[in-house]
Amino acid sequence: MVPDAAELRLVDPGAAVLVAAEATTGDFRAAVGAFVLCGVLLLVTGLWPALARAVTRIPKPIASAMLAGILFPICIAPVLAAVQLPALGLPVVIVWLLFARIAPRWAVPAAVLATVVVVLASGEGAELAATPLAPVLSVTWPVFDPLVLVSLGLPLYVVTMAGQNVPGFEVLKTFGYPHPPARVVLASTGAATVVGSVLGAYTLNLAAITAAMMAGPDAHPDRDRRWVASVAGGVCYLVLGLGSGAATALVTVTPPLLITAVAGLALFGALATATTGALEEPATRVVAVVTFLVVASQVSVAGIGSAFWGLVVGGIAMLWLGWRPRRRRELATP
Template sequence: MAGLQVVGATDAQASSGLLVLCIASAALTIGLSLRYRMPVSIVWSTPGAAVLVAAVSGGIGFGSAVGAFLVCGVLIALCGLWPALGRAITRIPKPIASAMLAGILFPICLAPVTAVVEYPLLAAPIIVVWLLLFRLSPRWAVPAAMLAAAVAIVAYAGTGWLAGSAIAPTIEFVAPVFDPFVIVSLGLPLFIVTMAGQNVPGFVVMKTFGYELPARAVFVSTGLVSAAGAVLGGHVVNLAAITAAITTSPEAHPDHSKRWVAAVSAGATFIVLGLGAGVATALVSAAPPILIIAVAGLAVLGALVTSITGALEEPAHRVPAIATFLVTASGLVVAGIGSAFWGLLVGAIIMLWLGFDQSRRGGVRAR
C-alpha cells in the first residue's frame, strides 16, 4: 500500500492494485499447484514494493509507474519464452543484486527510527510489540506489529477513519504511460529485484525440497498476469522465495506428494485478503505516512539482513557491492533515472574493472 501510494496511486487505485495482486496470486497459486501437483506459491513482490517506496525521490506519476509495471511483466514473460534472457538475468552477480536490494531497503528500515522521533506515542508501542514477539516468537513479530499499528492508527484517527472510504472491493483501470526514464529507473530495477530476489531463490527453495518446477511455466504465467494486472494498479507477482518453504517443507505435510494442498489453501486465503483491500486502504490513508513505512521497515528488516549478508559474503566482491549499496541508498536521480539503476551500473563497472585488474596482476606473477 505504501509503495503504490508513493508512486502516485489514489486511494481507489491503491485498493484496486491490492485486490488485483491478491486475486492474481490466488489464481496462479491454485492453478499451478493443481496443474503440477506441487506446492507452487505465487505472491506479490515484496522487494518490488520496496522499490516503489524508494521511488519517492523521483516524483513518478502513477500512469508512468503502471507503464513500468507493464514492461516489467513483459520482461518476466520473455524470460520464459526466451531462455537466454532468463539465463542472463540469473547470472547477475549475487553481490551486486543483493547490494542493490539492500540499498533500496536501507532507507525504509530507517523509518521506524524516524517514526519514533516524530510520533513517539504511536510508533514506540509498535516497536516494543515487535521486539517482544521477536524474542518470544519471531514468526509472529511482524503480524503483531501490524496489529499494534492498526490499533494505533484507529486511536490516532478516531471514529471517522472509515468515513468516505469505499469498503467494498473496487477495480479501477489506469492508462499506462510509457516514460523511458521511469521504465529505466523503476521498471528495470523492479524486474531485476523480482527475478534476483524472488524468482531465482524461489526455484532454489523448491529444488531444496525435491520439486522440479518448470521455469517457463512460472515466468510466462506470472509475467503475463503481472502485465495484465498492471493496468489495474498491481505491480508484479512472482514465485515465493522464503515463504515458499512454508508449503514445501514437511511442516505442511509429511507426504511429499500431498503438500500441494497447503499451497491451494494459501491461494484461497489470498482471495479473502483481497476482499479486505478497501478496509486496508482506509486504514493506511488515515495514518501518518511515516508510520506505515515504519511498519514496512520492520517487515523487511530480515530481508535487509539477508541482502547485506549476500552482498558481503565474497571478500573479492565487497568493494563493488558496497559501491552499489551506497549509490542505491543515496536516492540520487540523474537524467530522470533513479538510484537503483545507477547503483547496479556503478557496481557492475567496478566489479569488471577490479576483475580485469586482478587477472592482469595474476598474469604478471605467472610470467
C-alpha cells in the same frame, strides 16, 4: 495523507516510477498502455532463454548487495518512527520486541495489529467507519502513446527486473532454492501483468520484499514447508482486496513512515542474510559496498531508480577491479 515519491520508493520502486511519470501523462489509459508494454517485455524475457539466463546470473555479491540496499531504508524506518512519531512508533516496536522474545513467529502479526490499534486510538476511526467495504472493479482499456511507452513502460520494466525480480531470485537462492524456474516465473508474471493491467495491476513480479518475508526460516524452519506462508499471504491479499475500501482508508490515515516501519520489522532477518551474502567473499567486498551504497542512496537518474544504477555501478566496479568467479580463479592457480 498520500505518500510522496520518496516514501513510495521505500516500498515499491515501480510505484515511484508511476509517481515520477505523473508529469508525462495525466491520462491513466496511456499509463495502462505502458503497463501492457511492461508485461510484454517480461513475457519476452521469460520466453527468450538467453535473456532469462542473463538477468538471473548476476554475480552474488552484486545481487545480494543490491537486495541489502533496497531493504536498508525500510529496516531503519522503525528507528525513525520511534523518534519522529513516538506516540505511534514506540508501541509498535515494543510489541514487536515482546513477541520476538516470547513468540518470534507472531512478532510481525502482533506489530501489524498494534499499528491498527494505535492508529484507531489516535482518533482516525471516523473515516474508516464511513468507508464502503465492498470493492468496485473498473476496467480501463489501454491507449498506446509512444511518449508514455518510452518514458513509463520501459523504466517500469527496468525497475521491475532490477528492483523486484533479480532481488527476488537472489532471495530464493539465499534461502536455499538454488535453481528457481526463472523462465516460467518471468513468462507467467509477464502474461499476468498484460491481463491484469486493465484492472490497474501495473506489474506482477517476484516482489522481493514479500519474498524475503516468506522464503526464510521465519516462515518455517523446514524449507519445504515455507509454501504455506506464500499461500497464506495470497489468501490475505484476497481478503484485503475484498475489503480494499477499508484497507485503503486505513493506509490513508496511517503515517507512511509507520507503514514502512512495520515492513522494516519484518525484514530484519532478510537484511542480515543479504548483507552476509554480499560480504561473504573478501575479494568482492569493495564491489558489494559500492553497490549497496548506490542502491541505498535512493537516487533516481533519468527516471530510473537506484536499484538499476546499483547494478550498473557494481558491474563496472567488478570489471574494473578484475574480479573473476571463484572457480575460475582456482583453476588458474598453478
